[in-house]
Amino acid sequence: MNLITVSGPPSSGKTSVILKTIDSMKTRGLKVGVVKFDCLSTDDDILYEKAGIPVRKGLSGALCPDHYFVSNIEEVTEWGLSNGFDVLITESAGLCNRCSPYIKDIKAICVIDNLSGINTPKKIGPMLKTADIVVITKGDIVSQAEREVFSSKVNTVNPGAIIMNINGLTGQGAYELSTLLYDEEKHVTDLKGKQLRFSMPAALCSYCLGETRIGESYQMGNVRKIDMEKK
Amino acid sequence: MINSKDIINVVLADLIEKYPFLDSYFNDNDLDISNYMQNTLTEFFSHFDEEEKEDKAFDEEQTLKNLVEYTNQMIEFLGIEEDGNTINSITIVSGTNKSGDEEKFAELKIHKSEIVCIVGPTGSGKSRLLADIEWTAQKDTPTKRSIKINDEKPDMKWRFSSSNKLVAQLSQNMNFVMDLTVMEFLTLHAKSRLIENVDDLVSKIIDAANNLAGEKFDLDTPITSLSGGQSRALMIADTAILSSSPIILIDEIENAGIDRKKALALLVGEEKIVLMATHDPILALMGDRRIVIKNGGIDKVIETTDEERKMLVELEKMDNVIQNLRSKLRGGDILNKNMIKEK
Numbered sequence: 001m002n003l004i005t006v007s008g009p010p011s012s013g014k015t016s017v018i019l020k021t022i023d024s025m026k027t028r029g030l031k032v033g034v035v036k037f038d039c040l041s042t043d044d045d046i047l048y049e050k051a052g053i054p055v056r057k058g059l060s061g062a063l064c065p066d067h068y069f070v071s072n073i074e075e076v077t078e079w080g081l082s083n084g085f086d087v088l089i090t091e092s093a094g095l096c097n098r099c100s101p102y103i104k105d106i107k108a109i110c111v112i113d114n115l116s117g118i119n120t121p122k123k124i125g126p127m128l129k130t131a132d133i134v135v136i137t138k139g140d141i142v143s144q145a146e147r148e149v150f151s152s153k154v155n156t157v158n159p160g161a162i163i164m165n166i167n168g169l170t171g172q173g174a175y176e177l178s179t180l181l182y183d184e185e186k187h188v189t190d191l192k193g194k195q196l197r198f199s200m201p202a203a204l205c206s207y208c209l210g211e212t213r214i215g216e217s218y219q220m221g222n223v224r225k226i227d228m229e230k231k
Numbered sequence: 232m233i234n235s236k237d238i239i240n241v242v243l244a245d246l247i248e249k250y251p252f253l254d255s256y257f258n259d260n261d262l263d264i265s266n267y268m269q270n271t272l273t274e275f276f277s278h279f280d281e282e283e284k285e286d287k288a289f290d291e292e293q294t295l296k297n298l299v300e301y302t303n304q305m306i307e308f309l310g311i312e313e314d315g316n317t318i319n320s321i322t323i324v325s326g327t328n329k330s331g332d333e334e335k336f337a338e339l340k341i342h343k344s345e346i347v348c349i350v351g352p353t354g355s356g357k358s359r360l361l362a363d364i365e366w367t368a369q370k371d372t373p374t375k376r377s378i379k380i381n382d383e384k385p386d387m388k389w390r391f392s393s394s395n396k397l398v399a400q401l402s403q404n405m406n407f408v409m410d411l412t413v414m415e416f417l418t419l420h421a422k423s424r425l426i427e428n429v430d431d432l433v434s435k436i437i438d439a440a441n442n443l444a445g446e447k448f449d450l451d452t453p454i455t456s457l458s459g460g461q462s463r464a465l466m467i468a469d470t471a472i473l474s475s476s477p478i479i480l481i482d483e484i485e486n487a488g489i490d491r492k493k494a495l496a497l498l499v500g501e502e503k504i505v506l507m508a509t510h511d512p513i514l515a516l517m518g519d520r521r522i523v524i525k526n527g528g529i530d531k532v533i534e535t536t537d538e539e540r541k542m543l544v545e546l547e548k549m550d551n552v553i554q555n556l557r558s559k560l561r562g563g564d565i566l567n568k569n570m571i572k573e574k
Contacts (some may be wrong), residue, residue: 022547098288118409118419119432122259125288129297142408143462144399144470145420149409152423155393156259159301163393172358175373177389198290 001080002087003188004181007101007127008111010093011122013137015044016168017111018089019051023051023171024178030086035076037092039065044091054083058226065092066099066200067207071219072226073103074191078230081189087182100198103214106188107181108197110161113138114150121153126198128154133180134161137168191215233306235299243275244268252305252425261287272298308394308425313494314524318477319343319381321364321504326376328528329356334376336532339522343477346495346505348515351524357508359527361480363505365398366390374527394424399465402482407454413437413465414450420473432473439468441499443489460489467494471501481507484514492517513550516543 008014015036022032033054036044041059048055056079060068080088092101094110102108110121110131115138118155121128128134134154139147151163162180166173196212205221238246243264247254257264267275276291283289320342326333340467341347349357355436359374367378367385378385389397408417417436421429431451443448444464448457457465463484470479479498484491495517509515552571559566 024373100288115408118364122261126290129288130293138309139400140402141404141406143405143466144401144474144476145416145466146409148396148399149420149423151393153259155304156256156301157297159304162391167358170358172362176362179371198287198288198293223392 001077001085002182002186003077003191004087004089004109005102006067006089006091006109006111007094008130008135009113009116009124009189012111012116013135013166013168014091014093014111015047015067017135017137017166017174018091018178019047019053020166020168020171020174021178021181022051022053022089024175025087025182027066028182030069030182031084032087032089033080033085034081035079035088035090037065037069037072037090038046039093039095054085056228060224063222063224064201065095066101067202067222069101069206070196070200070207071205071223074214075226075228076215077188077191081111090158092120094124094127096201097123097127098125100130100196100200101198102126102130102197103191104192104197106194107132107183107186109133109135111137112154114220115141118146118149118153121150124157127157128229130197131158131161133177134158134163135173135177136163136165139165140167140169143210151169167194172218232303233299235295238299238302239273239295240271242269242271246272250302250305253298253302255422256301260294260297260522262289262294262306280428304394305425318504321385321478322379323360323529324377324379324380325529326363326368326370326372326374328374328526328530330526332528334528334530336529339529339532340382341504341506343502343504344499346499346507348518348521349506349508349524350510350515350521351530355524356527357524360522360524360529361398361400361506365396365477367397390494394475396476398478398480399470400480400482401470402483403484405466407455407457407466412451412453413448413457417469417473420469422475424475426473436465436468436472440464443467443494443497443558445490464489464494468497471498471503478504478506479500481505481509483509483511513543513546516540516546 006014006018023209025032034048036042036055036057039060042057045055045057050147058072076090108131110128112128114136136151154163164173164177166177192215194214199212200207206219211218234308262277279289320339320340322340324338325336327333351357363372363374363376364378367389369377403556412567417433418429421432426432437448444461448459448461491514507514507518515521516535519535521533556566556570
């Protein structure tokens with residue numbers, strides 16, 4: 001199974017981009033599942049269900065969503081493996097600009113939109129700077145010049161990333177993205193021992209003290225688990 | 232190509248003198264080097280203590296890697312500009328429609344300064360055609376089309392480069408969203424493209440935009456407050472003159488407030504390949520050819536006929552009558568029958 005982590009500021013178009021991309025993956029016969037992380041509430045799971053995509057959601061409540069994400073990613077991966085997915089996509093909202101949800105050796109996508117303002121790329125930390133692919137959305141409603149300036153700003157903070165423009169409404173660009181996501185060689189069987197790309201913002205658990213390793217034995221303090229049985 | 236060893240022990244002032252674009256790199260990455268111009272990069276990095284690094288989400292290794300990557304991209308990019316990275320033609324090699332039937336043409340070659348219209352109902356596959364061109368498809372998209380540039384298999388850089396996009400787009404729905412004046416906006420765009428003679432280019436764009444809009448631009452107006460016609464004129468002039476993309480897709484330009492004939496002439500004059508999705512007869516007949524899209528595939532390629540070209544003259548007269556009535560209404564006049572008779 002390939003694991004892909006998708007992150008980005010709220011309302012940047014993550015769900016639309018993922019839905020359109022999965023459409024293209026399905027035509028190639030790939031079985032795809034999604035786990036949606038959010039903070040207080042989400043209805044995006046309904047959108048995935050409507051599209052016939054197996055989905056689970058995890059709400060972090062009062063915890064930092066990033067910490068909640070990393071505390072649960074192992075269980076999420078096991079759920080994906082036990083369901084026999086070819087691809088499992090996690091979607092998490094970057095609610096603060098210091099978010100750092102990516103794991104070394106696991107494909108990381110940041111979704112950001114043209115309307116978020118020209119200085120946004122500078123303001124977002126590891127979530128944008130350490131992504132492998134940056135997807136820019138909402139290009140259909142701003143001028144060509146603004147698209148060019150915005151993508152050059154993204155390139156300045158993350159020159160190594162592949163930058164793609166995707167229209168979440170029509171799906172233009174989503175097929176192209178889908179071709180970059182599935183890698184026959186890159187199967188994940190276990191996340192134990194893998195590390196985050198960057199330490200997370202601090203809260204009140206072992207990860208606040210700089211822990212980057214994944215696995216239950218490294219988790220101390222305020223750790224909350226998803227109930228993977230609950231739909 | 233440089234590597235990290237080439238830059239870590241260079242004094243920042245010297246580094247910026249050699250690679251001026253790094254000034255904005257540091258700024259855009261929120262790294263304030265102003266007090267460290269006489270220090271080396273290593274010294275600058277080491278002045279952050281652990282807490283500061285944590286708070287700024289600063290990672291030395293990552294920052295250095297990005298800095299090297301960015302510098303190499305810029306060196307390459309500036310090199311490309313000198314080589315004259317010109318596109319003389321694109322060729323679409325046929326694939327299949329949504330039902331899997333072969334498209335009814337073999338190859339369609341479009342030269343620079345040529346206008347080709349795209350017609351077909353919503354959902355017929357216009358977006359897909361554009362996406363195929365932008366992705367320089369090599370039989371690896373759902374349509375199985377392939378794209379050639381200058382009669383050759385294109386360089387894969389077109390797919391992923393953020394500064395060398397193949398297609399620029401202009402559509403009805405596009406708006407300016409930045410909080411900048413006309414002058415600031417054009418300067419910012421020019422700088423992002425690393426243009427050297429910014430002032431000359433900005434005044435060239437303003438002249439062209441004024442020529443299209445009819446209403447004169449005030450350079451201190453916020454771009455978000457421009458009238459519909461002015462915004463459209465500025466977008467077209469800016470895209471024609473400042474965009475790096477050799478192909479321009481226009482998705483219906485409305486009639487209000489700009490001279491569409493001049494707009495097309497401007498784009499063609501800048502040696503762009505113009506693809507125009509439109510059902511407006513005046514625009515469609517201005518094209519040299521039109522592509523008819525049905526069921527996801529190219530169904531026909533029609534050359535504009537002589538009869539159509541003659542009709543265009545008539546259509547333009549009709550259009551002038553309507554434009555004239557429009558300006559009379561705007562001026563508060565009462566319309567009369569004589570106004571619709573041909574002059």
